[in-house]
Amino acid sequence: MASQEKIISFPHMGNYHIAIEFLIRHVLENIQVLTPPPITKKTLELGAKHSPDFVCVPFKYNLGNYLEALDGGANLLVQSGGGCRFGYYGEIQEQILRDLGYDFEFISIIDNENVNPLAFFSRFKRLNPQLSFARFAYYFYLTFKMIEAMDTIDATIRANIGFAVQEGSFEKLQKEFLQKLPSVNGFRSLDRIYRHYHALFRQLEVNKPANPIRVGIVGELYTLMEPFSSCFIEKELAKKGIQVTRFITVSYLLRHHPKSSDLLKWAGKYLEYEIGADGTDSVARAKMLAEAGYDGVIHIKPFGCTPEVNSMPMMQNISNDYKMPVLYFSFDAQTSETGVHTRLEAFHDMLMMRREANTWQNVI
Template structure:
């Protein structure tokens, strides 16, 4: 099989998983205007923005003779659960014979999950599969750990310098073969970043923003207008509600984890029913950010995403009750970078002036 996958967040993780299982892996193109326009052209008008972006990515991959696409399913009633079938239909209508393998959570259907893993393992033994999963999960945790450090340090240092360290680290991680390689590279780059720790001000002088929203637009910087870097530019630290490690723990591991369960429970105050996606957990994360002393929340909502539309509708109530400002930004193919920058700058200025109650 000649495999690929959608471009989302730390793509190195998906590449290494399939590569270590012995597959011929083609890296997907990073979303850009051409890809987005292509996806918009061939997607249903009512589809959410992530669907359109992924459509464009798949169409570009067809030019590289990819015959199998590996993707994840949706959570609950979220329409992402239909992405695989609809994308396959679109590609077939355009004359492409391609298989789409959807990795759904074993919590939903263990037998189906087993069959998918059996299909992807190829000639690898189950022992090898176990080792690969261990290696890739360790890689995911380390990447998230380094990125969280970057999201802090970039607020107080030259963006280019910190970004270069982060990009160099990712390049080296592409070469890993085992957990020993991961540990060596991790220590190397955490030590490099540690040299900038002295730039972090005293706790009372730090400003922090939590970013919540639909997982694709939260994780993928190329379609959310580099929102984290924009926030960092104004001296604010950033932390996301979603990192790939969290998705794996929530969807793949047999036990979700007490911390994630508590986040979900907090969100029930504003969204009682499971309406799909991460709508309820986003509300829980917003409350959690407030309890951790964060100064504001940025909520990213892709156009056409029904769960996040509900989240946006209750965000004002959450903001008022917990006295934390919330900025909702809708992301689609029409979103202008200058518009996002202007809104983010005004929001952060408002927080620093401590007059957000009057503004809101």
């Protein structure tokens, strides 16, 4: 491995691979970057084939990403930690891959204990001894601002794509925006691209009612941010003319995440203690969405995700108290996309009927 040229790779999660690749290319100039192919059924099948049966689906997706990357020539894999048992999956995935005969180096960039720039720098420094802190800090912050720009654009899309007059206009412009990001060469360049496309998105023609059906999505972070893992649930809602709200993004998790004490305060009587990972966030946000008059909430999680399972009784209490429907989804390798779409169709029909019933009550 010492004399072999290093080729680094990492798992997918939404479109964030663009920012990850951007950072690696600028701080690890001595290492080639190989982004795995986009997630497909093959990715999940590969991961599921070599994973323990009852491990959560993010593990299976990540393992599938690693297998595709190793088969593509990677020999240096990046693993990140998490706020739940996902933080311990790296060791298991490494052992599985070694048992399959792969020769590679496995590194952890993010762990549960040290999520700060200095910790990031020390890990990157081990891979590139010539890396200065000034260069790392510059590109680390530039990458974070890129992620913020991506998340802001995504929020605009999420709120309006379901009402586009020209089908595919938002997707086409988003693709163009994402293709511009690798050419960023500084903060002014990023700001110029962001402002240009943010203005273009706001100019896209939409036929949005004054009071559209609004649905909030809460749950576990991976299934929220990797659309393939939730059968593209946001896209399916948009097709039905629903305005979607989602809080959890990478920039939210890294910088804008509320303190636990604030989340518990927002959750009020429904939660007295933290329940781990994103579970506390799910309860607090569900209550906030109910108080904001949302038509419904969709709660998504990997099958067997303990923190999210723990959040469900409190969310059901919120649903009962505020008369706001909550639809629950658990995703795994065997989840039927047709079944998900059927349940979404029924949920949409129910929300429409509730709207019509309320309209008649107000008229009477």
